[in-house]
Amino acid sequence: MTTLTERPTTIAADDPRLKDSSATRSYAVLGVLVAVLAVLPFLLDDQTETVAVRTLIFAIMAVGWNLMSGYGGMFSFGHAAFFGIGAYTDAYLLVQHGVSPWIAMVVGALISAAAGTLIAFLCLRYKLAGPYFALATFAFAQVFLLAVQNIDALNRTEGFNVPILSEDSWTMMQWKAGSPLYFWIPLGILALGLLGTIWFVHSRTGQYAQAVRDDETAAASLGINVMRVRLVTVAASCALTSVAGSFYTQYYFFVGPEQGFGSAVSVNAIVPAVIGGIGTIWGPLVGALIVGPLSEWIADVLREPPGFLSFLEGLSGLDVAVYAALLILIVLFMPKGIYGTLRDRFRS
Amino acid sequence: MTLLQVDQLTKSFSGLRAVSDVDVTVTDGEFLGIIGPNGAGKTTLFSLLAGQLPPTSGRVVFDGQDITGWPADKVAGAGLVRTFQLMRPFESMSVLENVAVAAHHRHRSRRAARRHALEVIERVRLAEYVHAPSGSLPTAGLKRLELARALALEPRLLLLDEVLAGLVPAERAPIIELLREIHADGVTVMFVEHIMAAVMALSERLLVMAEGQELALGDPQEVIRDPRVVEAYLGEDYA
Known part of the structure; x- marks a missing residue:
């Protein structure tokens, strides 16, 4: 034969x-x-650099979220769980045991990958899909939030303050305020995240993940182990988001339950990706470049509103309202996001 | 040599026996046609063999291995591959990427998988669409894409579920020719189809199913003269 x-x-x-x-x-x-962005610390004043760093943190989270939700088709509404694990692993190991944040970042990423894999396995094992999957991830993140608020070893609702050193230290990831390193480190993490995304999308596993997202039954009938491909995607997604959390703690010298595990954190991972374009390489970054400065501008407006907006003074939650409006507009008019829509138009 | 042996295969959906005590043996290199009225259990039989559904009882032995209840990906990996009547392209991908996903099963590197995929695409004559988004293909193109993806796995046994449905007669002839080539290359085929001209042209043996059961099995010319088959499916006009 x-x-x-x-x-x-x-x-x-x-x-x-x-x-x-x-x-x-x-x-x-x-x-x-990366080369262009790397010179930014020399051009920006300290105040603007803070906004830029925050934008990078948004971008890392969104790039991580996009792996699982955009390329994997498993919509997570609970990425705060992994951002929080990263932030708290860093804080706990540093404050209680004096462990270097570089090591804590890796440990946090591994814990997040394991936790994400377990959560996703349970959801997929019991055939939760679409909105049910999203709700389950949200519920897990809320469970983590409540747990942290009630665990003595994690300082309950008080969180952790990172001790401020008097001298610069690479080991402890601390420099004097305004150091360009506080910009270059998240830029490097983001670059690695995007590098990994590009590699993943073109790899065998990445192609499998997209096939599974498009049609699970067809993918399985072509010999693809659907569960394994999904869990690998989830693990990578959670690990990257976790690293963003670890850096957050280092940058703000503080993390509490809401900063780590609050549902607003999950929203911060989703909004840039959706605005920029989910399931695209550059969408989450484009979205973060819009959402980062926007959130800062909204905070400014609330602090000192111009005369005709004086009724807004001291109110909170306007950022969420603006995000919601933006999301509605994007979903209605640019369902593939700003980058995704422009790319498709440019191609045809 | 026996490639596939099906013993007393049964699938019940809350009491309804969609497939009931089916026994079939498929020889290596054979082309087995399967016909029967809608609801006879033909597609369900394929789903049981290919692992989309677990059987209620019975046994499936493929290439000497008991594969009863194996999940779909494992069955496909063993060389038993099916196509779907309603085409299921990966819509975000081009034709080449669709086929390369399947070719990756045997080719780890991207380059080798794409090369093998392109070869299969030429073989099923989809080359003009190689970089087209798969969602944009016409029906005949999607049928060829289903075939290409299945072939990219280099199957030993191919289960084809109505690859001709939805095609106009002019589109059928080249696909029938293609199936003949695939079979001549050594692939064993089980072929569910309603277009009798194609069934008769290709099948070496014919299985007729009705109400989940095996109604007749044997030489196609004899089977279609069987009065029970005429009554259950073909109608007086055909005989």
């Missing part, structure tokens, strides 16, 4: 139709982007 395997291939290895420059192009764009 002749099997198909034995048939000699008729396609030349350098057939022009096999050329796929999209990965190479993405790596090049990333390189240029």
Whole structure:
């Protein structure tokens, strides 16, 4: 019997139709982007640099969220759980045991990956999909929030303050306020996250993940182990978001239950990705570049509103209202997000 | 040599026996046609064999291995691959990427998988659409894409569920020709189809199902003259 395997291939290895420059192009764009962004600390004043750092934190979370929700099709409404694990692992290990934040970041990422995998396994094992999956992830994040608020070892509702050192220390990830390193570290994390995303999207597992997202039954019938592919995607997503949390603690010298595990944190992971374009490489970054400065501007307006908006003074929650309005507009008019829609228009 | 042996295979849905005590043996290299009225259990039989549904009872032995109750991905990996009557492309991907996903099963590297995929795409004559988004294909193209993805796994046994449904007669002939080629290349085929001309042209043996049961099995020319088959499915006109 002749099997198909034995048939000699008729396609030349350098057939022009096999050329796929999209990965190479993405790596090049990333390189240029990082180089351009890296000079920002020299151009920005301290106040603006704070906004830029916050934007980078948003971007890292959103890039992480996008792996699982955008490419994996498993919509997480509970990424605060993993941001919180990262933030608290860093705080706990540093404050209680003097462990270097670099190590804590890795430990937090591993714990988050394990927790995310377990949560996703339970949800998928019991066939929760779509909004039910999202609600389950939200519920898990809320459970974590309540747990942390009631665990003595984690200082209950008080959270942790990171002791401020008198000297710069690479080991302890501390420098004098306004140091460009506070910008370059999250930029480096973001660059690694995007690098990983580009690699993943073009890898075998990444292609499997997208196939599973598009049609789970068809994917399984082509020999793909659906559960395994999904869990790998979830683990990567949770680990990256966790690193953003660890850096948050280092940058703000403080983390409490709401800053780590609050539902607003989950929203912060989702909003930039949806606005920029889920399931695209650059969408979460584009979204973060809009949401980061916007949230700062809203905070300014609330602090000192211009005359005709004086009734807003001292109110809170306006940022959430603006996000909601923005999301509605995006979903109505640009369902693929700003980057996704522009890309499609540019292509055709 | 026996490639597939099905013993007393049964699937009940809350008491309704969609597939009931089916016994079939498929020889290596054979082309087995399967016909029967709607609701006869043909697609359910495929789902039981390919692992989309677990059987209620009975046994499936493929290539000497008991694969009863195996999940779909494991069955496909063992070389038993099905297509779907309603085409299921990965819509966010191009034709090449769709097929490469399947080709990845045997080719770990992206380059090798894409190369093998392109070869299969040429073989099913989809080359003009190689970079087209799969969602944009016409029906005939989607049928070819289903075939291409299944072939990219290099199956030993291919279960084809109505690959001709929805095609106009002019589109059918080249696909029938393609199936003939695939079979000639050594792939064993089980073929569910309503287009009798195609069934008769391709099948070496014919299985007729009705109400979940095996009504007749044997030489196609003899089977279609069987009065029970005429009554249950073909109607007086055909005989």
